[in-house]
Amino acid sequence: METKIYKIGSSVADNAFMKEAAAVIRDGGLVAFPTETVYGLGADAFNPDAARKIYAAKGRPSDNPLIVHIAEFKALESIAEVLPDYAGKLAEVFWPGPLTMIVKKNKNVPYETTGGLDTVAVRMPDHPVALQLIRESGRLIAAPSANTSGRPSPTLAEHVAEDLGGRIPVILDGGEVGIGIESTIIDLTEDVPMILRPGYITGQMLEEVIGIVKTDPGIISGDSFTKPKAPGMKYRHYAPRADLIIVDGERKAVVDKINEWTDDMQAKGKRVGIIGTDETAAYYRGNMILSMGTRDDEDVIARHLYRILREFDEERVDIIYSESFATPRIGQAIMNRLLKAAGHRIYVV
C-alpha cells in the first residue's frame, strides 16, 4: 500500500487533504493524525472492521483498548451508558486537552474498540487537525498512538512513516507535537476517580477540580505482581536495543558516576550513549550524547523524550546511561515512561 503524507498548514478547515482523509475514515480506513500529545492512528470508532485494522497495522495485542476522540462534549453522551458525576466538570476545565476519561460504554461502542471491556476511554484532543478530522468525517475516531507496538510513541510525522509507512493509506503531517507524552487517563467508573496513567495533567490539577483522586497502585510499583488497571500499562511499552540505566542524585555526582561507568565500558570497547541536559551535556565523555533540553523547562524535556529514545535505536550503542527527570510537575509522567524503557533499572548515587 502506498502511504500518502500530507503537510497540513495553518488553514486546516479548507485544506483539500483534510476532506480526502475524512473520506478515508468514513470508508473504514486508517488515518494517522497529529494531536497535542502524540500522533494517533485513527479509525471510525463505531466500525468494528476499521478498529481491527488498527490492531493489525500496529501489531497491537487485541486486549489493549483504543481511545475514542471526540470534538464536542455531547458526543460523550452518545457513547457513555451513564455520564459520571465528574465528567462535566473535568471537561469544562481540561477539554480540549490531554485528559482521557474512562466511562461505562453503551451498546453503540463495539468491543473491537474497547478491547473487550464494558468501559470506554474518551478524550477531546486540543489540536486543530485532529478536531477538524473528527468534524469533517462526521464520525468519532478511535485512535491509539501511531507507532508499531513496542516502539516509542511518535512525536513527528516522520516517526509514523518509519513505523507504519506502507501499512496505512494517509498520514497527516502537522509538525512536531506540543506535549510529547500520552494523555493522563482517569477512571470515572469507581466511587473515587483513579489515575490509570500519569500525563501532562497531574493528580494535583485534577484534585483542584474534583477533590480526592487516587492513583492506580499498579503504575507506581515496579514489581510485576501489581497489575495496572489500564490494559496498555502492563506492557513493557518500549525497550531500547541497548540496555538503559537511569542514574539519580545530585547533579555533579550523577555526571561523575556516568563518566566513571563510561570510561569502564569504553575500555572494554563498548559504545556508550548518554541522555543528559543542556546543563550537563558538555561534561560527558560518551560516544553519543543527547540533551533532553534545559532543566528549567520540563515541557521541553517531555517533548524530546520519545524522539531521543528513537535516535538511540538508529545509532549502534551498547549501553545508554540517562539522568533522572523527576521534575516537579510532569516528572511523574516522564519517569513513568523512562523507567519502563529502563526496565526499572535506576541507580541512586
Ligand code: AMP
Ligand atoms: P495509547 O493511545 O496508545 O496510549 O493507548 C490507549 C491507552 O488507553 C492504553 O494504555 C489503554 O490500556 C488505555 N485504555 C483505553 N481504554 C481503556 C479502558 N476502557 N479502561 C482502561 N484503560 C483503557
Ligand code: MG
Ligand atoms: Mg500507545
